[in-house]
Amino acid sequence: MEKQLLLGDEAIAQGALDAGLSGIYAYPGTPSTEITEYVEHSRQARETGVKYSWAANEKTAMEGAIGMSYAGKRAMTCMKHVGLNVAADAFINAAITGANGALVVVAADDPSMHSSQNEQDSRFYGKFALVPIFEPSNQQEAYDMTYDAFAFSEKYKLPVMIRITTRLAHSRAGVARRPALPQRKGNLPEDMRQFVLLPAIARRRYKQLLKTHYDLVAESEKSSYNLYFEGKDKSKGIIACGLAYNYLMENLAGKDVSYPILKISQYPIPRKMIEKICSDCKEILILEDGYPMIEELLRGYLNTGVTIHGRMDGTIPRDGELNPNIVAVGLGFPDTRGPEVPDFMVGRPPSLCAGCPHIDTYVALLETLEQYSKGRVFSDIGCYTLGALAPFEAINSCVDMGASITMAKGAADAGLTPAIAVIGDSTFTHSGITGLLDAVNDKANVKVFILDNGTTAMTGGQKSAATGRIESICAGVGVDPAHIRVIKPLRKNREENVRIINEELAYDGVSVIIPRRECVVELNKKMRAKFAGKSNE
Amino acid sequence: MKKDIILAGVGGQGIISIATVIGYAAIDMGLHLKQSEVHGMSQRGGDVQSNLRLSDKVIHSDLIPFGQADIIISVEPLESLRYLPMLGPNAWLITSITPFKNIPNYPPIETILDKIRSLPNHVALDAEGMAKDLGSPKSANMVILGAASPFLEIPYEKLQQAIRAIFAKKGTEIIEANLKALQAGRDFKE
Numbered sequence: 175m176e177k178q179l180l181l182g183d184e185a186i187a188q189g190a191l192d193a194g195l196s197g198i199y200a201y202p203g204t205p206s207t208e209i210t211e212y213v214e215h216s217r218q219a220r221e222t223g224v225k226y227s228w229a230a231n232e233k234t235a236m237e238g239a240i241g242m243s244y245a246g247k248r249a250m251t252c253m254k255h256v257g258l259n260v261a262a263d264a265f266i267n268a269a270i271t272g273a274n275g276a277l278v279v280v281a282a283d284d285p286s287m288h289s290s291q292n293e294q295d296s297r298f299y300g301k302f303a304l305v306p307i308f309e310p311s312n313q314q315e316a317y318d319m320t321y322d323a324f325a326f327s328e329k330y331k332l333p334v335m336i337r338i339t340t341r342l343a344h345s346r347a348g349v350a351r352r353p354a355l356p357q358r359k360g361n362l363p364e365d366m367r368q369f370v371l372l373p374a375i376a377r378r379r380y381k382q383l384l385k386t387h388y389d390l391v392a393e394s395e396k397s398s399y400n401l402y403f404e405g406k407d408k409s410k411g412i413i414a415c416g417l418a419y420n421y422l423m424e425n426l427a428g429k430d431v432s433y434p435i436l437k438i439s440q441y442p443i444p445r446k447m448i449e450k451i452c453s454d455c456k457e458i459l460i461l462e463d464g465y466p467m468i469e470e471l472l473r474g475y476l477n478t479g480v481t482i483h484g485r486m487d488g489t490i491p492r493d494g495e496l497n498p499n500i501v502a503v504g505l506g507f508p509d510t511r512g513p514e515v516p517d518f519m520v521g522r523p524p525s526l527c528a529g530c531p532h533i534d535t536y537v538a539l540l541e542t543l544e545q546y547s548k549g550r551v552f553s554d555i556g557c558y559t560l561g562a563l564a565p566f567e568a569i570n571s572c573v574d575m576g577a578s579i580t581m582a583k584g585a586a587d588a589g590l591t592p593a594i595a596v597i598g599d600s601t602f603t604h605s606g607i608t609g610l611l612d613a614v615n616d617k618a619n620v621k622v623f624i625l626d627n628g629t630t631a632m633t634g635g636q637k638s639a640a641t642g643r644i645e646s647i648c649a650g651v652g653v654d655p656a657h658i659r660v661i662k663p664l665r666k667n668r669e670e671n672v673r674i675i676n677e678e679l680a681y682d683g684v685s686v687i688i689p690r691r692e693c694v695v696e697l698n699k700k701m702r703a704k705f706a707g708k709s710n711e
Numbered sequence: 712m713k714k715d716i717i718l719a720g721v722g723g724q725g726i727i728s729i730a731t732v733i734g735y736a737a738i739d740m741g742l743h744l745k746q747s748e749v750h751g752m753s754q755r756g757g758d759v760q761s762n763l764r765l766s767d768k769v770i771h772s773d774l775i776p777f778g779q780a781d782i783i784i785s786v787e788p789l790e791s792l793r794y795l796p797m798l799g800p801n802a803w804l805i806t807s808i809t810p811f812k813n814i815p816n817y818p819p820i821e822t823i824l825d826k827i828r829s830l831p832n833h834v835a836l837d838a839e840g841m842a843k844d845l846g847s848p849k850s851a852n853m854v855i856l857g858a859a860s861p862f863l864e865i866p867y868e869k870l871q872q873a874i875r876a877i878f879a880k881k882g883t884e885i886i887e888a889n890l891k892a893l894q895a896g897r898d899f900k901e
């Protein structure tokens with residue numbers, strides 16, 4: 175079959191479609207967004223009636239997928255690594271309920287934090303939940319593993335995790351497809367109490383999960399994704415996980431070295447293979463594009479076993495993503511480097527687009543805040559987080575999605591009033607509404623700016639969950655309608671906007687100010703589509 | 712055959728269009744290809760690069776190792792220098808000389824150009840100006856691709872075919888404009 179050029183993310187999406195997917199549920203987040211976008215634009219998905227849904231957040235997405243699995247169809251949910259924190263409650267418990275129709279969870283990690291607040295390694299979540307994990311080393315494996323993950327999930331009636339990292343998610347290569355399978359018809363679970371996690375049932379199901387784990391280890395031992403390459407030179411053995419295997423092969427290609435190599439791409443860890451490489455070799459080099467998970471395990475607390483090199487002894491840097499050069503140095507090969515970057519080089523941080531509505535919001539906000547001491551603006555995650563940088567330097571926090579309102583409330587409780595929250599429309603529906611309810615219930619003196627640009631801009635302009643309903647949601651939560659103010663962030667409106675903001679600052683209670691103007695990137699996209707005389711599909 | 716190419720620019724400048732044309736031609740020639748892109752935060756006016764790898768053998772890493780790239784193709788002069796450590800011996804640097812100034816501390820353009828000209832293998836051209844002169848300012852990227860074309864080990868006709876195929880939906884006018892831009896870059900002499 176002819177190969178298709180696909181991003182790692184797209185390979186996952188295509189693998190899922192060919193495996194008979196019925197529904198995909200996701201909240202956008204780099205580097206996972208393109209999986210769901212692929213299904214959104216796929217003709218195959220449209221023609222076979224695959225449901226795709228941009229959920230309000232990762233937890234609702236995960237639960238949607240669990241529901242579809244309950245109803246006997248194949249479901250997938252995709253998120254960035256920190257999204258799994260939001261969905262963790264549902265995820266961990268889904269391992270206890272188990273699946274009916276296949277349930278595949280994709281976690282896209284971002285080592286080196288290209289677009290993230292941290293570089294947590296989702297394999298820990300998979301291990302924590304006791305579910306199998308697939309970690310592809312290239313685009314073809316991303317496709318094949320996803321295809322297989324659905325069958326695997328149905329074989330063991332368990333959720334299956336697929337873990338990828340940024341470089342694979344956002345790199346294209348040729349992928350060969352397999353035959354497309356039909357969707358499942360749907361059926362209720364055989365045991366109608368499978369999904370009822372009352373303690374008595376949960377205990378029984380947990381014991382079952384623990385028992386299944388032995389089978390999963392056995393599967394890992396014989397998996398075609400976990401490979402043991404014998405080598406003559408046993409002075410060193412190499413364990414390479416997921417994408418790290420590719421960097422290893424890049425370095426070994428054409429070289430005359432013959433260390434034993436263990437490639438790990440399916441978890442739980444293949445125990446016997448690990449035992450073999452550790453007993454065969456004098457020392458072990460461990461390559462993981464993430465936290466030193468296997469390394470920590472093999473070292474043990476006392477580090478008295480086989481000699482191990484990796485992130486924890488400095489052979490590989492303790493943080494950040496791997497690359498071919500880091501792996502070369504780890505192998506003891508010479509590093510290669512071109513000319514130095516000239517001294518006059520300067521950074522080019524991302525910035526708000528020219529004409530962005532957030533700019534006018536910040537200009538007006540900063541002007542009104544001149545009357546107060548600094549350090550009272552709690553922000554959130556989205557394009558507007560770039561307001562932290564010059565020339566605005568307007569915000570004082572960005573922690574996790576939704577934290578602006580709740581942190582402002584906590585700070586107001588501590589006496590820092592008025593406290594300001596700045597949150598995007600999509601982030602507000604993701605996890606700001608509940609925080610607003612807290613603020614209303616406690617009559618906190620917080621001023622909540624919901625920056626409504628009509629889209630989820632930071633991740634490329636996905637649908638925002640409550641476009642057109644922000645005011646009614648705030649009123650429904652209990653904000654006094656007299657203190658829900660909509661302004662239009664434009665340079666020419668600055669004076670009026672400043673006046674309105676000042677009025678609300680003078681009010682001791684919860685105010686919501688909604689600066690509303692469309693993201694200019696989205697606006698341009700629409701104009702171009704209109705100009706080209708077709709929809710933007 | 713192996714060509715490791717760094718494409719460089721500023722988020723929003725559309726470096727991926729260059730990668731798409733080269734990639735199309737490479738696939739047409741039956742080569743292996745890997746192309747990594749930048750999505751996410753840096754796309755908002757930050758520095759962006761794409762690693763494009765072509766080979767007649769299997770390609771493992773999605774990232775080009777430092778010190779092993781064969782060509783840097785940049786649509787912005789300062790950005791072309793950001794990736795110097797990627798360059799291998801005898802590698803080429805092809806860049807536009809039009810600065811994209813969205814930062815307050817952009818270094819003096821003469822300093823940047825002097826550095827570019829001090830490199831043994833470079834082509835520095837006013838791609839924007841040339842594209843404007845051709846009446847199609849949006850095809851500056853194709854001018855740069857044209858200037859890079861002698862170093863790609865891809866027959867020139869293959870690039871032309873790729874442009875025809877990729878822009879097919881946009882009509883003959885756009886195709887012709889892009890082909891002309893490609894040729895102008897190819898003919899460029901410093």
Ligand SMILES: Cc1ncc(C[n+]2csc(CCOP(=O)(O)OP(=O)(O)O)c2C)c(N)n1
Pocket residue numbers: 201202203204232254256257258260555556557558575597598599600601602625627629630631632633638
């Ligand atoms: C838990 C979690 N999920 C997803 C993301 C990725 N993410 C960061 S910002 C953002 C969208 C923000 O949209 P919005 O609040 O409307 O602001 P805009 O970018 O449109 O200004 C997303 C999805 C994240 N950082 N954390």
Ligand code: SF4
Pocket residue numbers: 525526527529530531532557627631632693694695696755
């Ligand atoms: S993408 Fe939209 S919201 Fe984001 S900075 Fe640009 S204009 Fe502003």
